[in-house]
Amino acid sequence: VTLHIILLCLANVLMLAVGVGLLPLLRLAETPREVLVRLPLAYAVGIAAVGVAAANLALVDVSVGRVGLTLLAAGALTLGLPRLGWGRPVALLPRPPWRLVPAFAILLVSSAYLANAARLFAVKPLVENDGWALWGMRARALYEFGHPVAPVFTESWYPGLQYPLFLPELEAIDFRFLGAFDGTTVHLQELGLAVAFVGAAWTLLRRHAESALLAACLLAIVAAPMFFRQLQANQADVPVAMLLALGVAALAAWLRSGDRGLLPAATLFLAAGALTKNEGELFVVAAFAAAFAVANRAQRRPLAYALLTTFACVAPWHVWLLAHGVTATNFSLSHLLHPHYLTSHWFRVVSAQHQLFAHIQLASNTSRLSLVAAVGFAGAVALGGFRLTAFAAGWLVLSFAGLLCIYWAASPQPLQPDLNHSADRTIDTLLVGGVLLVPVLIGATQRARDA
Amino acid sequence: VPRRTYGLLDLHDTIAALGRYFFLPAVEVRSLDRATVVFSFDADPRVLGRRFVGQLRWGSSYLSRLSYP
Secondary structure, X not given: OOHHHHHHHHHHHXXXXXXXXXXXXXXXXXXXXXXXXXXXXXXXXXXXXHHHHXXXXXXXXXXXXXXXXXXXXXHHHHHHHHHOOOOOOOOOOOOOHHHHHHHHHHHHHHHHHHHHHHHHHOOOOOOOHHHHHXXXXXHHHHHHHOOOOOOOOOOOOOOOOOOOOHHHHHHHHHHHHHOOOOOOOOHHHHHHHHHHHHHHHHHHHHHHOOHHHHHHHHHHHHHOHHHHHHHOOOOOHHHHHHHHHHHHHHHHHHHHHOOOOHHHHHHHHHHHHHOOOHHHHHHHHHHHHHHHHHOOHHHHHHHHHHHHHHHHHHHHXXXXXXXXXXXXXXXXXXXXXXXXXXXXXXXXXXXXXXXXXXXXXXXXXXXXXXXXXXXXXXXXXXXXXXXXHHHHHHHHHHXXXXXXXXXXXXXXOOHHHHHHHHHHHHOHHHHHXXXXXXXXXXXXXXXXXXX | OOOOEEOOEXXXXXXXXXXXXXXOOOOOOOOHHHOOEEEEEOOOHHHHXXXXXXXXXXXXXXXXXXOOO
């Protein structure tokens, strides 16, 4: 354990403190005991909130470091802790603990995967191409300058200009804590995201899903070869998949139950996902479109507020891009408005669809996560959960169609190298999100039967 | 950096990407008039026709200072 690892852990403890303060504010916990039980969720909420805040503050030349993060934590705790019901009686456990034994056993296996990955992540250098040339460079530039500067974030010879700042800012916060750029220790922040994902999914969705099934789905995601292989490359695809999956699953649980706290949590994770990668914005729009389609009348107004909040979190980045004259260098969505372009480039859709499906079904990469999702969706339909399954399937179909549109609009960039380079990663969100939706869909049908 | 194949990559683009990452907080500019330092990999900086105030050499690579910021 090095000093850098200790300092990175300290930064993450402060992110956890931000989350602890936010749990009561987002109505995710009402008593101190609930906060304690939901600490893993607090960690994920803290990471998402700090990342969103830091990504937007960077646009106005405010960098979040040792002082900034401490102030954020103190502010969140000061606002949140007084809202907790300190004198309320402790609620009893809703079910006998022995029923959780299988789930805890499966979670223990997931924890073993995460602990084993920590041994690699702590010593692995930054060697994968996008990991250092794009994400590492942007994080390093944010650490060196404190905010997005020209030409690194504005000129076409620098890569990934359109990508938002959530992940680079999160890593830049770590570097500010370390007092130096460290391309090795930074991998532990990616692992922290994975730990937060598993812990948050468990604590957030446990009330809305069968515990063992939820734990099994989390294990299936963590054990898929693509998960740690891509995560240790310091690329943003698995982080965006985890954030979007949490957001979409929370949204599905809210559509079913209407429980307080689920919609704010979904909004936060969806906003964080949209600020991680441009594809994230596409997946978020698809999630809200599918949610509006199945929402009842009373749910549409809060859903609209959630959409507006997400938009407000993402809009500053696009205003900044416009203000600095940064345009997409590798695709133009305006192509999709020209019928002649669309007909003459139809072959791109066909090829992209073939290759995306091939990667979705590639067992050596995804470990048949698509099969888990398909069986889960079919099971939910068989059990009568039509509405939520329509939401989940609608989100997946819209997201997949959106990906095809991006590959369609990316001309004159050659299609095949683009697909070869990205198709195995752009599908991450569909797979992780699809699998995490399964326990929520099945849980909803069980609860409907119990009722 | 000369433009030629480098394995499956382009040598110029590869060295440029490495430079953008490793030389931070120095940033890449496209106009020689705005540059304070020129890094030459496997190329002679004299072809630029500029006077340098300082120069370091490693094998066929040069780090040439044009001016101080």
